[in-house]
Amino acid sequence: MPDTATPAPAPLSPAGGNAALRALLDGLPGVDEAGVHARVADLATRSVKTTAKAHAIDLAIRMVDLTTLEGADTPGKVRALCAKALLPDPADRTVPPVAAVCVYPDLVPVAARALGSTPVGIASVATSFPAGRAPLEAKLLDTRYAVAGGATEIDMVIDRGAFLAGDHRKVYDEIVAVKEACARPDGPPAHLKVILETGELASYDDVRRASWLAMYAGADFIKTSTGKVAPAATPAVTLIMLQAVRDFRAATGRQVGVKPAGGIRTTKDALRNLVMVNETVGPDWLDPRWFRFGASSLLNDLLMQRAKLTTGTYPGPDYYSAD
Amino acid sequence: MSDRPRPTPRPAPHPGPDSPSTPAATATATARPASASGALVYAPAPESRAVVSLRPAYGLFIDGEFTEPGEQTMTTVNPADEEALAEVATATEADLDRAVAAARRAFDGVWSRTSPSERGKYLYRISRIIQDRARELAVLESLDNGKPIKETRDVDIPLAAAHFFYYAGWADKLPFALPGVPAPRPLGVAAQVIPWNFPLLMLAWKIAPALAAGNTVVLKPAETTPLTALVFAEICQEAGLPPGVVNIVTGAGATGRALVAHPGVDKVAFTGSTGVGREIARTVAGTRKRVTLELGGKGANIVYADAALDQAVEGIVTGIFFNQGHVCCAGSRLLVQESVAEEVLHRLKERMARLRLGDPLDKNTDIGAVNSSAQLARIQDLARTGREEGGEEWSPSCELPSRGYWFAPTVFTGITQAHRIAREEIFGPVLSVLTFRTPQEAVEKANNTPYGLSAGIWSEKGSRVLWTADRLRAGVIWANTFNKFDPASPFGGYRESGYGREGGRHGLEAYLNG
Numbered sequence: 001m002p003d004t005a006t007p008a009p010a011p012l013s014p015a016g017g018n019a020a021l022r023a024l025l026d027g028l029p030g031v032d033e034a035g036v037h038a039r040v041a042d043l044a045t046r047s048v049k050t051t052a053k054a055h056a057i058d059l060a061i062r063m064v065d066l067t068t069l070e071g072a073d074t075p076g077k078v079r080a081l082c083a084k085a086l087l088p089d090p091a092d093r094t095v096p097p098v099a100a101v102c103v104y105p106d107l108v109p110v111a112a113r114a115l116g117s118t119p120v121g122i123a124s125v126a127t128s129f130p131a132g133r134a135p136l137e138a139k140l141l142d143t144r145y146a147v148a149g150g151a152t153e154i155d156m157v158i159d160r161g162a163f164l165a166g167d168h169r170k171v172y173d174e175i176v177a178v179k180e181a182c183a184r185p186d187g188p189p190a191h192l193k194v195i196l197e198t199g200e201l202a203s204y205d206d207v208r209r210a211s212w213l214a215m216y217a218g219a220d221f222i223k224t225s226t227g228k229v230a231p232a233a234t235p236a237v238t239l240i241m242l243q244a245v246r247d248f249r250a251a252t253g254r255q256v257g258v259k260p261a262g263g264i265r266t267t268k269d270a271l272r273n274l275v276m277v278n279e280t281v282g283p284d285w286l287d288p289r290w291f292r293f294g295a296s297s298l299l300n301d302l303l304m305q306r307a308k309l310t311t312g313t314y315p316g317p318d319y320y321s322a323d
Numbered sequence: 324m325s326d327r328p329r330p331t332p333r334p335a336p337h338p339g340p341d342s343p344s345t346p347a348a349t350a351t352a353t354a355r356p357a358s359a360s361g362a363l364v365y366a367p368a369p370e371s372r373a374v375v376s377l378r379p380a381y382g383l384f385i386d387g388e389f390t391e392p393g394e395q396t397m398t399t400v401n402p403a404d405e406e407a408l409a410e411v412a413t414a415t416e417a418d419l420d421r422a423v424a425a426a427r428r429a430f431d432g433v434w435s436r437t438s439p440s441e442r443g444k445y446l447y448r449i450s451r452i453i454q455d456r457a458r459e460l461a462v463l464e465s466l467d468n469g470k471p472i473k474e475t476r477d478v479d480i481p482l483a484a485a486h487f488f489y490y491a492g493w494a495d496k497l498p499f500a501l502p503g504v505p506a507p508r509p510l511g512v513a514a515q516v517i518p519w520n521f522p523l524l525m526l527a528w529k530i531a532p533a534l535a536a537g538n539t540v541v542l543k544p545a546e547t548t549p550l551t552a553l554v555f556a557e558i559c560q561e562a563g564l565p566p567g568v569v570n571i572v573t574g575a576g577a578t579g580r581a582l583v584a585h586p587g588v589d590k591v592a593f594t595g596s597t598g599v600g601r602e603i604a605r606t607v608a609g610t611r612k613r614v615t616l617e618l619g620g621k622g623a624n625i626v627y628a629d630a631a632l633d634q635a636v637e638g639i640v641t642g643i644f645f646n647q648g649h650v651c652c653a654g655s656r657l658l659v660q661e662s663v664a665e666e667v668l669h670r671l672k673e674r675m676a677r678l679r680l681g682d683p684l685d686k687n688t689d690i691g692a693v694n695s696s697a698q699l700a701r702i703q704d705l706a707r708t709g710r711e712e713g714g715e716e717w718s719p720s721c722e723l724p725s726r727g728y729w730f731a732p733t734v735f736t737g738i739t740q741a742h743r744i745a746r747e748e749i750f751g752p753v754l755s756v757l758t759f760r761t762p763q764e765a766v767e768k769a770n771n772t773p774y775g776l777s778a779g780i781w782s783e784k785g786s787r788v789l790w791t792a793d794r795l796r797a798g799v800i801w802a803n804t805f806n807k808f809d810p811a812s813p814f815g816g817y818r819e820s821g822y823g824r825e826g827g828r829h830g831l832e833a834y835l836n837g
Contacts, residue, residue, distance in 0.1 A: 035634025
């Protein structure tokens with residue numbers, strides 16, 4: 001058994017084929033579905049109230065990747081999104097800004113102009129989001145375009161077809177290549193979030209295997225979903241990915257973040273996620289650098305619950321901007 | 324059976340909660356960042372006690388009425404703070420005579436003549452009232468027993484109601500209960516003595532099948548946990564159950580002995596320690612009384628190297644720390660395959676460090692109070708023996724409240740089959756860890772006990788699970804889960820864990836004549 005001080009294993013040799021990768025991933029402990037569901041149900045009974053709730057809501061706001069990923073997105077909508085990201089509640093300036101906005105590559109320059117040098121990050125989906133069905137050259141071009149436009153974070157999708165067909169090598173190599181494309185000549189590379197699209201993976205075992213594959217290939221974050229496929233970020237999938245990053249750090253010393261995305265709409269959903277983080281990986285991950293929510297409508301619910309706690313009355317949704 | 328080779332990605336144990344090195348100290352070696360936000364601290368979330376209105380003193384429930392408490396009483400306390408909750412009568416032999424006579428009258432005059440579907444209606448009504456009063460019962464159970472509200476709320480009370488619902492359905496289907504017996508008959512008056520670990524749930528396990536089969540009962544709850552049984556007496560009144568069908572007599576060991584020995588009872592059902600069970604078996608030997616005994620255990624929880632480890636760790640925790648380990652079928656012996664022992668222990672300790680011990684009424688409490696000072700003393704004594712025998716004791720750092728009876732969740736490693744704590748039932752949150760190399764060795768160790776109540780098997784390989792289950796001598800075997808209960812599933816033991824089954828169709832056999 002490797003001991004604590006073992007450094008990260010050398011990147012897998014390009015000569016190693018699928019068999020080597022499969023042996024590596026199949027060596028991971030299995031996931032028992034009923035057991036995962038029982039644990040999730042148990043954690044969902046945690047009661048987060050009063051001061052704990054106030055702290056958790058602010059933390060959740062700071063973890064939001066405020067997202068718009070529609071074909072009908074406009075520069076105006078993205079500018080509104082950026083304004084909201086910086087100042088989520090104009091009526092209450094104590095509300096912290098969110099972690100990042102998340103937009104399509106062609107709208108990255110708009111976001112970059114709107115956000116300037118603020119601490120709010122600019123995430124962009126790339127690599128032919130959401131299906132990922134394009135040649136590698138196109139995916140890399142997509143990525144470089146977003147990075148050149150000012151993206152500080154790249155949310156890529158894995159090739160689920162290749163993964164399910166057992167071509168782990170292809171998935172791995174693509175992640176490595178996209179990671180290289182995240183480099184920026186004039187500054188730090190864009191952070192790479194790797195979307196597993198767990199709704200298309202066959203089993204929880206595959207969620208765990210895909211998590212490790214992405215982490216070995218260099219992912220800075222592993223992300224559940226595009227938001228375009230149901231089910232998206234179920235609590236069970238997020239729990240399995242949290243266990244994966246915990247075990248990966250124990251094995252390699254490298255910490256990787258987790259981003260559930262899609263389907264997290266209410267404060268209660270967000271708090272349950274934070275409870276899972278707290279009790280699975282601990283406080284090291286309770287930080288926007290290591291845990292994010294990919295969401296759009298979640299933010300308004302967090303703001304309404306926050307207002308309820310601070311003012312005692314629950315404001316209606318009409319008091320908050322819809323976009 | 325060979326194990327798959329498992330290459331590198333096995334997570335290595337990094338310094339765990341038992342390690343002196345802090346995360347800050349290791350941060351230099353790895354690129355581990357410090358957290359800016361800190362842990363999520365849960366604010367206190369206590370369930371309100373206001374739903375419970377206790378009388379200062381309770382009499383016995385005989386023939387549909389509560390008696391005056393009388394001279395001889397005992398005090399039941401809240402084990403979490405040692406505050407007195409209520410005075411409860413101690414039944415005398417004369418009281419037992421009246422209770423048994425009332426049960427006999429009710430059996431002869433009413434209950435055995437009530438149509439099966441009418442009996443079913445009463446049971447349905449009782450289950451619905453239990454559901455209606457679920458919150459009150461959950462809070463009261465937690466107060467009287469010390470177990471966390473999340474368990475009484477999510478396990479004890481819903482399962483108690485489920486048992487009444489389940490057996491209500493059997494009341495008019497008894498011709499299908501015993502193979503080859505088209506018209507089974509009830510036994511008569513059942514004397515039932517139940518333990519303190521699941522007070523209302525054990526009451527339901529006993530009373531629901533007895534009434535469905537057409538018997539009447541005299542039930543004695545445990546000395547330290549009589550209160551939900553007394554509220555159950557109120558529920559019987561509320562349900563309009565005919566007087567004498569259910570009688571509740573409180574008291575200590577002497578009352579239980581006298582009830583079991585009473586010549587007017589036809590059937591004895593007991594759940595509790597093996598020592599008392601032996602005594603009961605001697606008492607009823609040579610009489611016409613039928614007996615079922617559900618006694619102690621020293622369950623083995625076998626974790627193979629190919630198990631789903633995160634879920635196995637959850638199962639280990641559920642197996643021994645559920646209900647503070649006050650569970651006869653607890654997985655109190657962990658048998659873990661040597662190749663993953665270190666890793667499983669590391670994960671287990673990390674998980675145990677997240678268990679929350681404290682106020683049982685707090686909704687976020689995982690580990691409540693030990694039920695009584697006597698039980699606490701026994702756990703402490705056995706833990707001391709474990710240390711003296713050379714076992715290595717580990718507990719997560721947790722502050723025990725200054726009042727009440729508390730014991731931190733504890734793991735003993737360096738234990739063999741020869742150690743006392745690996746042999747005796749501790750009935751507390753104390754896990755003994757043993758290792759094995761081959762499946763044969765696991766089975767031999769698991770069976771090397773006079774008990775035979777429960778066992779768990781953790782493996783992702785179906786054939787291995789079945790191979791093992793075939794060879795284990797235990798009444799209940801869980802595969803890739805632990806401590807799962809359902810009214811439809813029979814429960815009971817082998818050898819010194821007792822005889823007879825409760826639950827399911829099998830549970831009716833104990834209350835019917837062929």
